[in-house]
Amino acid sequence: MAAESPISTPTRRRRSTHSLRRDHKNAGKQVQRVYLDWNRPLLHSAIDYLRPHYTTGHRWDMNHVMLVLPSSLAGRRLQHLLATTAAQHKLLLRPPQVLTFGDLSEKLYKAQFPFA
Numbered sequence: 253m254a255a256e257s258p259i260s261t262p263t264r265r266r267r268s269t270h271s272l273r274r275d276h277k278n279a280g281k282q283v284q285r286v287y288l289d290w291n292r293p294l295l296h297s298a299i300d301y302l303r304p305h306y307t308t309g310h311r312w313d314m315n316h317v318m319l320v321l322p323s324s325l326a327g328r329r330l331q332h333l334l335a336t337t338a339a340q341h342k343l344l345l346r347p348p349q350v351l352t353f354g355d356l357s358e359k360l361y362k363a364q365f366p367f368a
Contacts, residue, residue: 295330299337302348312338317348320356327352 288297298319306314312334321327327350338345351359 295326295333298330299333302334303337303341303343307343310343311346312341312343313346314348315346318359319348319350320353321350322353324352 286301288294288301303312306312321330331347331350334345334347
């Protein structure tokens with residue numbers, strides 16, 4: 253099973269990665285929620301999703317992608333897996349911005365006035 257439907261058994265908690273993507277044609281931000289399969293480790297499933305979606309030729313360009321993970325340890329592990337996978341497939345990696353849930357609010361909020 254490649255991906256779960258957003259509507260599934262309510263008692264089973266779904267793993268997901270969240271990404272904010274800024275398209276160059278569209279000045280606004282789009283939020284995309286992707287449900288990943290439970291049959292393998294989450295970060296490996298995330299790599300398997302991200303590589304075909306953001307690879308063009310020998311470039312794996314995720315410079316415009318923001319990934320939000322539950323902890324900084326998960327973020328470091330994902331960055332390590334991204335680098336390892338890029339090296340294995342001989343891809344030039346432009347890594348995404350990796351944040352925790354706590355960091356996300358600062359990225360989404362634009363201050364109207366300077367802070368004191």
